[in-house]
Each structure stands twice: as C-alpha cells, then as structure tokens.
Amino acid sequence: xxxxxxxxxxxxxxxxxxxxxxxxxxxxxxxxxxxxxxxxxxxxxxxxxxxxxxxxxxxxxxxxxxxxxxxxxxxxxxxxxxxxxxxxxxxxxxxxxxxxxxxxxxxxxxxxxxxxxxxxxxxxxxxxxxxxxxxxxxxxxxxxxxxxxxxxxxxxxxxxxxxxxxxxxxxxxxxxxxxxxxxxxxxxxxxxxxxxxxxxxxxxxxxxxxxxxxxxxxxxxxxxxxxxxxxxxxxxxxxxxxx
Amino acid sequence: xxxxxxxxxxxxxxxxxxxxxxxxxxxxxxxxxxxxxxxxxxxxxxxxxxxxxxxxxxxxxxxxxxxxxxxxxxxxxxxxxxxxxxxxxxxxxxxxxxxxxxxxxxxxxxxxxxxxxxxxxxxxxxxxxxxxxxxxxxxxxxxxxxxxxxxxxxxxxxxxxxxxxxxxxxxxxxxxxxxxxxxxxxxxxxxxxxxxxxxxxxxxxxxxxxxxxxxxxxxxxxxxxxxxxxxxxxxxxxxxxxx
DNA sequence: CGCCAGGTTGATTTCGCTCAAGCAATGTGG
DNA sequence: CCACATTGCTTGAGCGAAATCAACCTGGCG
Numbered sequence: 001x002x003x004x005x006x007x008x009x010x011x012x013x014x015x016x017x018x019x020x021x022x023x024x025x026x027x028x029x030x031x032x033x034x035x036x037x038x039x040x041x042x043x044x045x046x047x048x049x050x051x052x053x054x055x056x057x058x059x060x061x062x063x064x065x066x067x068x069x070x071x072x073x074x075x076x077x078x079x080x081x082x083x084x085x086x087x088x089x090x091x092x093x094x095x096x097x098x099x100x101x102x103x104x105x106x107x108x109x110x111x112x113x114x115x116x117x118x119x120x121x122x123x124x125x126x127x128x129x130x131x132x133x134x135x136x137x138x139x140x141x142x143x144x145x146x147x148x149x150x151x152x153x154x155x156x157x158x159x160x161x162x163x164x165x166x167x168x169x170x171x172x173x174x175x176x177x178x179x180x181x182x183x184x185x186x187x188x189x190x191x192x193x194x195x196x197x198x199x200x201x202x203x204x205x206x207x208x209x210x211x212x213x214x215x216x217x218x219x220x221x222x223x224x225x226x227x228x229x230x231x232x233x234x235x236x237x238x239x240x241x242x243x
Numbered sequence: 244x245x246x247x248x249x250x251x252x253x254x255x256x257x258x259x260x261x262x263x264x265x266x267x268x269x270x271x272x273x274x275x276x277x278x279x280x281x282x283x284x285x286x287x288x289x290x291x292x293x294x295x296x297x298x299x300x301x302x303x304x305x306x307x308x309x310x311x312x313x314x315x316x317x318x319x320x321x322x323x324x325x326x327x328x329x330x331x332x333x334x335x336x337x338x339x340x341x342x343x344x345x346x347x348x349x350x351x352x353x354x355x356x357x358x359x360x361x362x363x364x365x366x367x368x369x370x371x372x373x374x375x376x377x378x379x380x381x382x383x384x385x386x387x388x389x390x391x392x393x394x395x396x397x398x399x400x401x402x403x404x405x406x407x408x409x410x411x412x413x414x415x416x417x418x419x420x421x422x423x424x425x426x427x428x429x430x431x432x433x434x435x436x437x438x439x440x441x442x443x444x445x446x447x448x449x450x451x452x453x454x455x456x457x458x459x460x461x462x463x464x465x466x467x468x469x470x471x472x473x474x475x476x477x478x479x480x481x482x483x484x485x486x
Numbered sequence: 487c488g489c490c491a492g493g494t495t496g497a498t499t500t501c502g503c504t505c506a507a508g509c510a511a512t513g514t515g516g
Numbered sequence: 517c518c519a520c521a522t523t524g525c526t527t528g529a530g531c532g533a534a535a536t537c538a539a540c541c542t543g544g545c546g
Contacts, residue, residue, distance in 0.1 A: 073398040074482055097383035129372040136375055139382045140340035146389035153397060154441040155316040198397040203502050205526050239317055446534050448494055
C-alpha cells in the first residue's frame with residue numbers, strides 16, 4: 001500500500017450515496033449511525049479491496065474510479081465478472097449470505113471507496129425492517145440477472161454476447177457524437193473484455209475484425225465508434241426473441 | 244386440466260414444510276394465517292404450474308412428485324434449469340423481486356403442490372421481520388450458487404459438469420448398494436439431462452459412452468451404477484481446485 | 487402390426503482454443 | 517538517448533469439442 005491510501009473518516013456518503021438507493025429508507029438518526037461508522041480510503045490502480053476466500057467484513061461503496069471483480073479459473077486465468085463504477089456497492093452478497101467472498105475485487109483505475117462494517121449494517125437492518133426489504137428486492141433482482149446471464153452464456157454466440165456487452169457499457173461509458181453515431185471508451189484491456197465474454201483474447205481479436213469489416217463499427221485502440229447503434233443492438237434483440 | 248387436479252384447502256403444510264425452513268420463525272398465530280390461506284392441488288405429469296412471463300401470484304411448495312423449471316432458448320429448444328423435489332419452493336425469486344416469472348414450471352411426475360398467495364406472504368413479511376431476514380439469506384445464497392453455476396459453465400468441460408450433476412443428483416435419487424457402489428435413477432430423459440449440461444443430446448450420448456468405456460460407471464436405461472463414486476467425484480474436485 | 491418418441495451412431499462442419507510468431511507502443515536501465 | 521524488455525494486441529496454422537445433419541435402432545403402445 002502506497003502513501004496515497006490514506007485512511008480517513010468522512011461524512012461523504014450522506015448526500016451522494018444514499019439517495020435513490022436502499023439506504024434512502026434510513027431515518028436521520030440511522031443516517032447518523034451510518035456516517036459515523038463509514039470509512040473512506042483512496043486506492044491505487046492494482047490495489048486489492050478483498051480477495052476470494054476472505055471473510056466478508058462489510059460493504060464497500062465505490063465513490064470514484066473503477067473496480068473489477070474477478071475470479072480465477074481452473075487454469076489460473078483471470079475472468080472478469082463485473083466492473084464496479086461510482087455508485088456501485090460491493091460485497092453485499094457474501095454479507096447477506098453470511099459467507100466468505102467468492103471473488104476478488106481489484107482497483108482498475110485510481111478509486112475512492114467507502115467501507116461500512118458489517119456490525120453496523122446488521123444493526124441498521126435490525127432497527128429498520130424496511131432496509132431489509134430493500135435489500136431483499138435488490139438481491140432477488142440480482143439473482144434474476146445472474147440467471148439471465150447464465151442462460152445468455154449457454155444460448156447465445158460470442159458475437160451476440162459482445163453486442164450485448166457494448167449495449168451495457170454504453171450506459172456507463174458511451175456518448176453520442178454530433179452525427180448520431182455512438183462513441184464508447186472501453187474501460188479495460190481487450191484481454192479483459194474477452195474474459196467477460198468467456199472467450200480468449202485471440203478469439204475476441206478475430207471477432208472484432210469480423211464486425212469491423214462489416215462496416216457499422218469502427219475500433220481504434222480503446223475507442224469504439226458505432227455508426228448505427230440501433231441496427232447493431234437490434235441484432236442482440238433478434239437473437240433473444242427470434243420471432 | 245384433468246379431474247385429478249382437485250383444488251382443496253388443507254392444513255398439510257404445518258408440520259412438514261415449515262420445520263427446518265425459513266418458515267420456522269413464524270409464531271403460532273402466523274402459522275395459522277399461513278395454513279388458512281394455503282391451497283393444495285394435485286397435478287398430472289405435463290401440467291404447467293406457471294409460464295415464463297406470467298405475473299407471479301405467490302409461492303409454490305412441492306409436496307410430492309417432480310417439477311422441472313425450463314426456459315426456451317433462441318432456437319426454440321427447452322433448457323431444463325432446475326428440478327424441484329418435494330420440500331423445494333418455486334417462485335420466490337420473482338415474488339421478492341416483484342417481477343414476472345422468467346421461466347416455466349412443468350410437472351414431470353404426478354405431483355402435489357401447495358400454493359400461498361403473495362398478499363399473505365407480504366402480510367407475514369411485514370408482521371415478522373425475521374422471516375424477511377431468512378428470505379434475505381436464502382436469496383443471497385441462491386445468488387452465490389447462480390454465480391458459481393455460471394462460472395462452472397464457462398470454465399469446466401461438459402464431462403466435468405456431468406460428473407458434478409451426478410454428484411448433485413446422488414443426494415436426491417441415489418442409494419448405495421451392498422457392494423459399496425452407488426446406484427442412481429435419472430429422473431428425466433437423457434435429452435433433458437443434456438440440456439441441463441448445456442449440450443445436445445447427441446453429444447451427451449457420446450459422453451456417456453466415453454465414460455462407460457472407462458469402466459467405473461455403467462449406464463442402462465435411466466439407471467446409473469457407479470462402482471467407485473469417490474474416484475469419479477474426485478475428478479470434479481480436481482477440475483475445480485487443480486493444485 | 488406399424489408407428490413413434492427416445493436414444494445412438496456416423497460424417498461433416500463450425501466455433502473457439504492452443505501454440506507460435508510478430509508488431510506497435512510504452513517503459514526502463516545503462 | 518539508445519538498447520532492450522514488457523505489455524497489449526493481432527494474425528496464422530492446426531486442433532479439438534461440440535453442433536449439425538442424417539440415418540438408424542429399439543422398445544412401448546395404440
């Protein structure tokens with residue numbers, strides 16, 4: 001850990017991270033408990049937030065930067081499972097299941113992350129049943145998304161999965177240029193994108209070239225320009241609902 | 244619906260389905276509410292409990308028989324996602340997420356299934372926060388299992404996934420014979436087993452033959468005899484933790 | 487008896503993997 | 517500042533797993 005990883009208490013969470021989340025049901029006194037116990041820290045790229053197998057100590061709120069959640073496969077390769085952007089929460093699954101972490105969270109771009117210990121969360125959960133109800137809904141939705149993801153992986157081609165990933169990334173790191181085309185910056189290396197799709201980087205390379213030669217999409221470095229996003233994303237919808 | 248699908252109220256759930264489940268936290272008065280509102284029914288093989296896209300009306304408790312949870316892939320093929328045995332609950336994910344069903348439940352062997360309407364469940368949840376806490380833990384664990392399943396599908400071979408499935412089925416429909424070998428009855432067709440593994444039935448056929456020629460395992464009809472279960476299951480563990 | 491669903495088998499193709507080489511951009515130590 | 521290593525990415529050749537297509541078997545059943 002470098003010197004930039006300063007530990008400091010902070011009241012930073014109240015306005016930014018509570019509104020519009022499950023924490024919005026907290027009373028002002030509970031918000032006070034929250035803020036008195038939250039600890040914020042800066043992380044450098046490459047720093048580890050938690051490791052697969054660790055006991056879960058609480059919740060992590062990504063305030064800025066980018067965090068990748070990874071798992072090692074049987075051959076020792078890293079598989080990127082999730083990218084956590086500002087506003088995202090990490091570690092609630094093992095916390096609520098009372099299990100250990102099943103994946104590793106690694107900072108991919110200098111980040112500020114706030115931490116709330118699990119004792120405080122359980123205190124808040126016992127004080128305020130509404131918070132539990134919110135978490136319950138959130139977890140059930142995540143379960144649906146996980147099932148969907150599983151089904152997508154076994155039933156769609158790598159190409160369609162890639163188009164879907166572009167559609168998802170678009171919300172996070174895409175912007176529309178004046179001529180109506182969509183531009184997006186891949187936040188991670190192509191190798192990591194490939195691992196998110198469940199393919200090797202070589203296969204991803206070939207996939208990119210294939211799509212590029214069709215004309216709609218242009219790749220240069222980490223920037224992707226999509227001339228006609230509607231048309232491209234329609235291919236994903238068509239693969240899901242082929243009627 | 245045939246005449247055997249009689250609708251009848253019943254108090255059947257109290258002893259059998261409550262103990263050892265999340266419902267064990269209910270007070271006796273709450274158990275009364277539960278029992279007054281639960282409706283049990285008999286289903287024939289082939290009957291549909293709910294269909295993908297349906298609004299979720301409540302929870303289903305499988306009392307006897309066998310129910311398959313399926314989804315249609317883009318090419319119109321059925322993928323079997325889950326087998327629900329007596330004691331299993333269906334529909335809690337869409338109920339808690341306040342979403343529609345994302346899969347279809349079809350009875351695969353004559354079954355008795357009890358139903359509790361969602362209003363009652365929400366009433367019980369609001370009366371008893373402990374019930375919510377139990378559901379929260381259950382859902383978070385299911386989320387972990389779903390992630391695990393996803394990871395298994397992308398990182399393990401069909402062969403290893405099949406061995407893992409045998410290991411899971413063993414708990415439900417396996418029994419040890421006098422000479423120490425394990426015997427299990429596949430509850431569904433080979434075609435459906437193949438779909439659970441994410442492969443075609445032809446590929447599954449070849450996989451079975453390959454394993455059979457190695458000698459440890461013998462397949463005849465829906466009966467599988469495993470001479471040395473330890474040795475076979477070790478192959479699964481070795482694939483997961485290859486150190 | 488013939489039909490037919492479930493299952494098997496073979497031939498061929500497709501998709502993605504492995505291995506290996508090469509290239510461009512970036513970093514680093516002398 | 518140059519030589520060299522490193523990292524990320526691409527490309528090609530060959531291979532392997534599973535899909536597809538097609539034929540065929542087999543046992544149950546109307």
